[in-house]
Amino acid sequence: MRAAMAGAAVLGGLCWVVALWVGLLSAVGAVLLAVAAVGAGAGLVSRGATWLRVLVGICFLGFVGSVLQVLRQGADDQAVLAVAGAAALAAGVVVLVRRPAVSRGTHAA
Numbered sequence: 728m729r730a731a732m733a734g735a736a737v738l739g740g741l742c743w744v745v746a747l748w749v750g751l752l753s754a755v756g757a758v759l760l761a762v763a764a765v766g767a768g769a770g771l772v773s774r775g776a777t778w779l780r781v782l783v784g785i786c787f788l789g790f791v792g793s794v795l796q797v798l799r800q801g802a803d804d805q806a807v808l809a810v811a812g813a814a815a816l817a818a819g820v821v822v823l824v825r826r827p828a829v830s831r832g833t834h835a836a
Contacts, residue, residue: 729822732766735759736819743812747805756808760815764788 768787
């Protein structure tokens with residue numbers, strides 16, 4: 728699931744960057760980045776409590792949306808979305824490239 732969320736971030740970020748020239752991609756990027764934000768928020772909680780993961784994921788999406796709205800009030804809308812898209816693209820690539828840590832247990836040498 729981690730790779731799927733990172734892929735959504737990469738594609739959504741790319742859509743927002745390209746939306747500077749093709750306006751239709753802005754909505755597609757918003758949907759993909761919303762999926763990635765919910766997944767990132769859900770990843771902040773341990774895997775045990777599914778209801779808590781869903782709640783934190785939705786709240787994280789609201790937080791990210793609020794920050795974007797504040798930034799869009801003080802600057803050009805398209806520029807803010809392009810910069811946010813580039814940041815999401817970079818974060819998604821980092822997550823896809825990094826290998827997950829392998830747990831060796833408490834008795835590893």
